[in-house]
Amino acid sequence: IKSPVSGVVVDRVVDVGQTVAASLQTPTLFKIAQDLSKMQIDTSFAEADIGRIQVNQIAKFNVDAFANFQQIQSNYKTIERLFTIEFNRDWNIVNPSGNQSLLVSGLNFDLKENGSIKYQLEKLDFADSFSGTRNVIQANIKEKNFMVSQNGSYLKSSGTISNSTFARNQTLAKYHFNKNWIGGSFRHENNKETLMSTNALSNLSQRFSEVGGFVGRGDSTKVFVELGYLNRVNDSLQSGFLKKVNQSNSYYLKSQLIKNDQSNLSVFINYRNLKYEDDRENEPSLNSRILYNTNLFKQLIQFTTVYETTSGTIAQQEFTYLEVEPGQGIFAWNDYNNNGIQELQEFEIAPFPDQAKYVRVFLPNQVFVKTNKNKFSQSVIFNGLVWQNETGFKKFVSHFYNQTSLLVERKNIRNSNAFNLNPFDNSSENILGQNNSFRNNLHFNRGKQKHSITYSYLTNSVKNLLSIGSQENNLRSHQLQYMHLYKKSWLFQMNSSIGTNESISDNYATRNFLINNYELAPKISYLFSKNASLDVFYEFKNQENTINLLEKATQNKFGTSFTFNSEKGFSINGEYAYYDNNFTGNATSPVGFQMLKGLQNGKNGVWRLLLQKNITQYLDVNINYQGRKSETSNTIHIGSVQLRAYF
Numbered sequence: 001i002k003s004p005v006s007g008v009v010v011d012r013v014v015d016v017g018q019t020v021a022a023s024l025q026t027p028t029l030f031k032i033a034q035d036l037s038k039m040q041i042d043t044s045f046a047e048a049d050i051g052r053i054q055v056n057q058i059a060k061f062n063v064d065a066f067a068n069f070q071q072i073q074s075n076y077k078t079i080e081r082l083f084t085i086e087f088n089r090d091w092n093i094v095n096p097s098g099n100q101s102l103l104v105s106g107l108n109f110d111l112k113e114n115g116s117i118k119y120q121l122e123k124l125d126f127a128d129s130f131s132g133t134r135n136v137i138q139a140n141i142k143e144k145n146f147m148v149s150q151n152g153s154y155l156k157s158s159g160t161i162s163n164s165t166f167a168r169n170q171t172l173a174k175y176h177f178n179k180n181w182i183g184g185s186f187r188h189e190n191n192k193e194t195l196m197s198t199n200a201l202s203n204l205s206q207r208f209s210e211v212g213g214f215v216g217r218g219d220s221t222k223v224f225v226e227l228g229y230l231n232r233v234n235d236s237l238q239s240g241f242l243k244k245v246n247q248s249n250s251y252y253l254k255s256q257l258i259k260n261d262q263s264n265l266s267v268f269i270n271y272r273n274l275k276y277e278d279d280r281e282n283e284p285s286l287n288s289r290i291l292y293n294t295n296l297f298k299q300l301i302q303f304t305t306v307y308e309t310t311s312g313t314i315a316q317q318e319f320t321y322l323e324v325e326p327g328q329g330i331f332a333w334n335d336y337n338n339n340g341i342q343e344l345q346e347f348e349i350a351p352f353p354d355q356a357k358y359v360r361v362f363l364p365n366q367v368f369v370k371t372n373k374n375k376f377s378q379s380v381i382f383n384g385l386v387w388q389n390e391t392g393f394k395k396f397v398s399h400f401y402n403q404t405s406l407l408v409e410r411k412n413i414r415n416s417n418a419f420n421l422n423p424f425d426n427s428s429e430n431i432l433g434q435n436n437s438f439r440n441n442l443h444f445n446r447g448k449q450k451h452s453i454t455y456s457y458l459t460n461s462v463k464n465l466l467s468i469g470s471q472e473n474n475l476r477s478h479q480l481q482y483m484h485l486y487k488k489s490w491l492f493q494m495n496s497s498i499g500t501n502e503s504i505s506d507n508y509a510t511r512n513f514l515i516n517n518y519e520l521a522p523k524i525s526y527l528f529s530k531n532a533s534l535d536v537f538y539e540f541k542n543q544e545n546t547i548n549l550l551e552k553a554t555q556n557k558f559g560t561s562f563t564f565n566s567e568k569g570f571s572i573n574g575e576y577a578y579y580d581n582n583f584t585g586n587a588t589s590p591v592g593f594q595m596l597k598g599l600q601n602g603k604n605g606v607w608r609l610l611l612q613k614n615i616t617q618y619l620d621v622n623i624n625y626q627g628r629k630s631e632t633s634n635t636i637h638i639g640s641v642q643l644r645a646y647f
Helices: 087-091 393-397 590-596
Strands: 008-012 030-033 062-072 100-110 115-126 130-143 146-159 162-177 180-195 206-218 224-238 241-259 263-276 283-296 301-315 319-323 331-333 347-349 358-362 368-383 400-413 431-444 452-466 469-486 490-505 513-529 532-545 552-565 570-584 602-616 619-630 636-645
Touching (some): 513 590
Antiparallel strands (some): 100 115, 130 146, 283 301, 331 347, 469 490, 532 552, 570 602
């Protein structure tokens, strides 16, 4: 949740981690003053006290004292974390044992229009293994056009495994003049953990210092430009001592170049050059983002353009699959060559929960690859609805809505200090992955269910370089959807599509296929009310592989479904579908799995039932049942119960 303005929080009615929700009566979360010097205080005084107030009388600041104590027994278990994700790092603790106690106390100095200063003393103990004291100072001080922000802490701890000291500091100073500002920053960490067994520093020990400066012009909430520089020195454990291992110089640009009711343009660029102390080459990186939004002719046409670049070093991704409980995984294993050995190319995304027995796990790897990634996306929306109150040609156009989107994404191996900034580069040299997608949706009477028609065109190409070789998938489809509501009770729908599905694998010929397909799916629904409906549907699908073994499949699908939602928080929906598959080829091959979607050749029955009930305002239960049956297998039943509580 972000504040719509910059300023000082004068009142906070929520705590960090508290759940908030949108409602018809929006709650107040914070009260924010943009400029304390312009605040007006309306209050009342006793008439007897007025005579004591004089012009230019010195105002006194307030000091608030606070304390908080928590005691947690060692056998207490919780589902959600009690502290922030950085808690263990802040205290240098790893798997502590014993009863835990945490005392937090301090003073809060309210300097009125000049800001605030907060001192906090924290004492953390684990009865069997750890004792630490942490001093924290936070300050936000403002004097006319000058502002200083300070956040620092110092930890000293002892334990059965190690003793440590941990100093941290973040300081930011800024001076405003006219529409300009200038400032500087300083960040520092010095963490030394000494092992009791060897009296040597542990691998958690590290140190860095970062200084920076920046200048800017404009209004940070509207149109502005800021240029900055950061110099950082990193020290790491070398031969038992903290020594300098590298330093970096970073240059950045943050800007909001256009911001009005019609257009918005923001630009962020960060260039960093990392220099090592050993003989390794310098490691430059470039991260940037350009975002442009605009609308024309009073929201009739809307454009959104995004261009991003990221670069860095990542571990070479090698993975394996681990077996888990059915329904807890994502992938299914198909032993295509019947050798009983789980091979990486034999895993597919499971179409049914009982087949989802495996998860993909990335293996630890010390081989790092320099990468450069760029992405371009463009979205254009034509919203004819803005002319719904017009006449003539504009009235006719108001029935149409069109959305076009383009995504081009490319990840490259970077063998030099140069960056490939062209996302439209089609060369296969040094490519790690590529994703090209184009989609266009043209709507007539969108959302009205009155002879509503939607035509969609989609083309998508994904290519990845994996440890098992290059894998490329190409999809293309034309889809036409028709929907009409007759006499408020009968809803007629017709869906049709035609397209191709292509897979190209460098090392596994069985995964190469080019499938042409077309589909026709009518559906009739009877609406008893806005809360209940009954559907009858039919679907015909034809698929043909045009390469290799020339597999073919035709599928006839008949079914019915229903939905019921009560006003008392109970809902139920279900579906039964009968499949008649006629497949020519090897059904236990990757092509067969793709065409049959996990079902068997011949006759199949698939059904599901879902019940949902709100027990109280904060508690509900879901019961989900699924099943399927084929000619050559026993009936498979799948069930799950989920109880959800809202706090």
